[in-house]
Amino acid sequence: AQKVTQAQTEISVVEKEDVTLDCVYETRDTTYYLFWYKQPPSGELVFLIRRNSFDEQNEISGRYSWNFQKSTSSFNFTITASQVVDSAVYFCALAPLDSNYQLIWGAGTKLIIKP
């Protein structure tokens, strides 16, 4: 089975706290891509990051960082010093070669940053 689990339905933190959004995926493929997208209250889907299965290097982009661990099939997303503008629904997605890289979406995690 191929699936993406975002077990945290909703997370609420106070501004400036660090927060980690979990993403666990399942696939028997050795070739796949992982993505994170952000959906702010305005509704659009914004691409954040794409990572291929052969690149386990962690990535940092400003306050955002991603931890890819194949051993635990996880691709977690951390926001450091959160801000109110980070409030959104965040989706993790898997694109396995077996499915012709069709996106398999997690259910999303709603992140609320309180001032």
Add this chain to the structure above:
Amino acid sequence: DTAVSQTPKYLVTQMGNDKSIKCEQNLGHDTMYWYKQDSKKFLKIMFSYNNKELIINETVPNRFSPKSPDKAHLNLHINSLELGDSAVYFCASSPGYPPDDTQYFGPGTRLTVL
């Protein structure tokens, strides 16, 4: 410049009507998609076109018909709208197929069927 655009952004209509949603991308991508996002935010792919050719056609009622006049456009026509069609519809595009590259999404069209 908007990369993937959709019109209209909001669409409110009565049951039984026929409506269309338009999508255009100016990224030069070969592949375009339609997704449906339900009220629980679950995203489901509906269709995919590569160079105007239908590639993915998921289990979607045949009241939904995509049309790709050229590779920069993928429109979605819906006949005999039903209450359950109310959702947000997203268009997306990616450079090639298989889409082993990033999909970029339009702003979404919120369809409300009364």
